[in-house]
Amino acid sequence: VKHGRRGAFAFYSPDMTTRAQFVLHVERRLQRALDRGGLVLHYQPIVNLASGAVEGIEALVRLADGAEPALGPAAFIPVAETCGLIAPIGAWVAREACRQQVAWQREGIRLTVSVNVSAAQFRRADFAAQIRDLVVSSGIDPHCLVIELTETAIMENLAEAVAILHALKALGVRIALDDFGTGYSSLSSLSTLPPDKLKIDQCFVRGIETDHASRAVIDAVIALAGSLDLELVAEGIENESALHYLRERGCHLGQGYHFSRPLPAPQLLAWHARHRTS
Ligand code: C2E
Ligand code: CA
Numbered sequence: 001v002k003h004g005r006r007g008a009f010a011f012y013s014p015d016m017t018t019r020a021q022f023v024l025h026v027e028r029r030l031q032r033a034l035d036r037g038g039l040v041l042h043y044q045p046i047v048n049l050a051s052g053a054v055e056g057i058e059a060l061v062r063l064a065d066g067a068e069p070a071l072g073p074a075a076f077i078p079v080a081e082t083c084g085l086i087a088p089i090g091a092w093v094a095r096e097a098c099r100q101q102v103a104w105q106r107e108g109i110r111l112t113v114s115v116n117v118s119a120a121q122f123r124r125a126d127f128a129a130q131i132r133d134l135v136v137s138s139g140i141d142p143h144c145l146v147i148e149l150t151e152t153a154i155m156e157n158l159a160e161a162v163a164i165l166h167a168l169k170a171l172g173v174r175i176a177l178d179d180f181g182t183g184y185s186s187l188s189s190l191s192t193l194p195p196d197k198l199k200i201d202q203c204f205v206r207g208i209e210t211d212h213a214s215r216a217v218i219d220a221v222i223a224l225a226g227s228l229d230l231e232l233v234a235e236g237i238e239n240e241s242a243l244h245y246l247r248e249r250g251c252h253l254g255q256g257y258h259f260s261r262p263l264p265a266p267q268l269l270a271w272h273a274r275h276r277t278s
């Protein structure tokens with residue numbers, strides 16, 4: 001076997017083939033789901049940690065096409081980003097979340113809805129214009145819409161990001177920095193483009209009981225959010241001791257399985273009805 005041939009052969013390793021097949025499989029399923037209505041949103045409540053009142057909900061996309069294996073967004077969103085399907089999926093997610101928020105609001109249930117936007121979606125030049133059109137066509141109160149972005153999405157596109165974020169803020173839409181503390185430039189992104197909210201990543205919350213460093217990061221982020229006057233949401237609260245720690249330290253908002261898993265719209269509404277008076 002010649003050298004060049006061997007190199008070429010090494011490129012088509014079994015792993016690569018498996019990965020390529022997986023990507024193709026997911027791409028086909030996503031395209032079919034887009035065509036036939038196989039995407040749904042689940043909603044996870046964001047709770048005031050002191051009062052237990054529901055402050056808003058985060059929309060999380062699900063692939064509900066009945067096919068095997070079941071795939072979560074952590075598996076299919078990265079594929080969608082590489083195969084160009086993130087734009088139509090992201091547009092569908094934002095449209096559906098706004099439609100649902102407006103429908104609930106008409107029934108007297110006012111819930112702020114947070115929508116995740118991936119870097120590949122945010123990078124598009126027309127992103128702010130899309131959101132503006134959506135606000136107009138859906139009739140959503142822009143203050144009830146939160147765009148969740150990761151620091152990485154912002155830092156990858158810093159020059160554009162500044163303009164886009166200012167355009168979004170001018171609309172009245174709010175910005176949350178997702179997975180805060182895990183990016184490579186947390187603090188510089190805060191001074192360049194102040195968001196409205198920080199979401200402290202669930203890896204730190206998970207470490208509350210066992211890891212001194214996780215608690216130190218949480219304490220520092222709580223102080224930072226306080227002095228910058230930003231809302232702070234703790235993600236991934238799974239038990240009473242995490243809740244207790246965060247509440248005692250002065251973190252105002254949180255979400256996690258301790259309160260509720262992400263739920264389909266009707267179940268979220270039932271959950272909300274049970275918790276609105278507490
Ligand atoms: P994320 O935005 O950080 O969302 C939080 C994830 O943590 C969700 O996973 C949620 O179900 C999960 N979670 C919530 N509470 C707990 C808890 O107490 N314990 C544990 N272990 N997990 C908890 P999910 O729904 O599988 O989504 C994973 C990621 O996929 C999201 O992370 C987000 O980055 C992405 N994603 C989800 N929906 C969308 C979407 O509509 N558009 C985009 N671009 N990305 C999305
Ligand atoms: Ca999020």
Ligand code: CA
Nearest residue numbers: 178179199235
């Ligand atoms: Ca997050």
Ligand code: CA
Nearest residue numbers: 150178179201
């Ligand atoms: Ca995440």
